[in-house]
Amino acid sequence: MRASSLEIGIGFHSGNTLLHLADTYPRPGQVAVELVQNAIDAGAENILLKIDQKKKTLYCADDGQGESFEGICSRFQRISERQKDGKIGHKGIGNLASLSIAENFSLTTRPHTSNERFFTISLSRKGLQDKADGLTLPCHTESDDFRPGSQYKLGTDFRISTLLIVRKIKDAAIRRMEDITALCKEVEERFATQILTRGIRIFVDNGSQRTKLCPNPFPGEKLEYIIKTEFGEVTFEIYISPKPEKKPRLFVVHGRTEGEKYNIPLSAILKSDFSAMVNEVFHSGYLQGNIHLPFCTLTPNREELEYDDELFAFWNALETYARGEGSKILEGLSEQKTELKVFQVLNRVLKGFSSYLKNHRELTDYFSAPVSVTHHQAVDGDDIVNIRTEEKRSRDKVGGSSHGVPVFERKGVVHGGVIDPTGSRRKLIHRQSGLVLTWRVPTPTEGRNWRSKREGATIIFNASHEDWRKVQENTDAHTEYCRQLILKEIVLAKCKDLSSNNLDVFNGMFEGEFLPAFVEILA
Structure with missing residues (x-):
């Protein structure tokens, strides 16, 4: 069957709820980060982000595990539910992030190890509005010889299992995506750990230039320090910079396993109510590196950590480090x-x-x-x-x-x-x-x-x-x-x-x- 219309029930959630979730990603950079994270969650080792300015379109291709039709249906049915497996990005709203900057998107996929035909589903902002009883997703099966890379001239050197196409991007968003350097920097900072430790390849293409993200390892002497809390150990993997950096790279690496890890800038967590010592140590410019955090809960947009007892434990760990090891380093x-x-x-x-x-x-x-x-x-x-x-x-x-x-x-x-x-x-x-x-x-x-x-x-x-x-x-x-x-x-x-x-x-x-x-x- 080449084409069909499929009814996917989403429980008590309405289309407006989905739009609200989608709009938690206001910036193009956040959308790009979310799409890359989804690919990494699916086990991708190669990821391409390609921007077509003239068509106002964004392509995200990866070689991850892909998804079956049944899996896609199940994922949409669980949208916004809390998952208990501890994996980030599995709340079901990842691909919806693209609707915060565009009118519609399509998802083409199949299981990575399968020779089944690719199938494509589509979703639009208009299609989400006022859908209280159920959500209709247009879906069709591609031809036997359909290959995403050649069909859309993506020029990849890896076998694509999933392709997300974001169409009719808003004018303001597409203008911001013209600055490929800034986009590369934001994605590179968030996934530096995965790129360096797991060898994941991420490419960003604007039609005239294709850039492979290659984050530089932190310069300086590496010092590791562990602080134990009731929820787990916080590991400070800190590099002492030879000279103060104007914008030091300090990240909270959230997650328990390599596949779950996600970088959050420490600056997003440091609030005004921290002590002067914490601000002095972490804003000195001499400290760079990663703070590995195996607990706490990410907010839906993955920009911050949710306020709870685990976050307070992490804050206490930051205070302890700043007053002890951090102050010694500065001295x-x-x-x-x-x-x-x-x-x-x-x-x-x-x-x-x-x-x-x-x-x-x-x-x-x-x-x-x-x-x-x-x-x-x-x-x-x-x-x-x-x-x-x-x-x-x-x-x-x-x-x-x-x-x-x-x-x-x-x-x-x-x-x-x-x-x-x-x-x-x-x-x-x-x-x-x-x-x-x-x-x-x-x-x-x-x-x-x-x-x-x-x-x-x-x-x-x-x-x-x-x-x-x-x-x-x-x-x-x-x-x-x-x-x-x-x-x-x-x-x-x-x-x-x-x-x-x-x-x-x-x-x-x-x-x-x-x-x-x-x-x-x-x-």
Whole structure:
């Protein structure tokens, strides 16, 4: 039978109720997300969204399990009912989402493993209005040689089992769908987990360009943290970004199994009544990643979570994470940021002294030691810093006498996490002779009142001194402060023939009289 009219009862639900459910998806992006989710729910591994601007039509093709006619009838009969199998997208309203932006749609399908003919059913907004007693769905069986891909020139490289065609899309919606970049981004963000972990292929086509969605893995060091609740475990799979992102990608991955998982932006869940700590941690820009949530209930439009005890448990988990692990991460990043600023200051300082030390060879014995220069490069390819560390003379042979101009870190330590928490790419450039600058908090036996000292070819700055702290926030002031201290150490080195008493007098006057006034002027 090529064509027939089928009566499908939908219980006490009216057509207007169905229209109300359809209209819970006001944006084209939401509709596209819902159609893709339906395909994934059906086990699809390949999905195509194709937009025909001239015809105001959207095609959604997939290679999922497909559906039998009996299955379609059963699905419509269960529309808007709560399913107990825990699978999202099985409320029966998924395909109806398209009617929020268009006048009608048709669904062509058959079971994936079957050689039966495809059958097509159609549904329109007009056909839904005031249907209180039953819903009539026009349905026909396609010919034996009917193939959706070739019939509609979709150009797919996979066997299509289901094709949804959304026709007569509203003008405002079709204009918004012209921006294929924004549409790709919205779909990609929602299904990044499935694409990356399950290898699902999703394509978006606007007629002139076909884009395969390829979400980038989160950059940075991965830290996993689990918080147990009475409803299950909340797993925080967080990546520490090397630099703050203006729009950090943080998602709640809802669902228990891979086939059920669905991404919701965390921003849709964070409300104004959260504590300042939660907002500070998750809006800092340094945290990206996924928060795996095996409980809670999605709202019908899948944009938020329903208010219930499970949601409150999840909120408490967010608070616990922010006050504990999250705040520790931000504190550590703050310390790293401070250290990086010191690196940059010392880099500036050394540039001014490199030529001076090179022209005064008599200072070589005092300010030259075997060092390794290590180049650090961030994940985005930008050169961040060169780090020089002093080596033991007994182990390393000095090659050359150039002084270079790298930034310096604490002696003997190459700490890549300061620049990039993932571990920046390091490359040993060369070994050379040179000056090493470092800073530290002195031990109790060293005392706290000194500002700088020289140990071999290393000049050490006292990071606990109040003057260091005063100028630390101002890069220019900090630079000048360090330069004056290096000048002091050079003068002390050149005046080696003076008696220790005279040197102590000079040092005392410099640090006791000159530097306090100098710091006051800088600050």
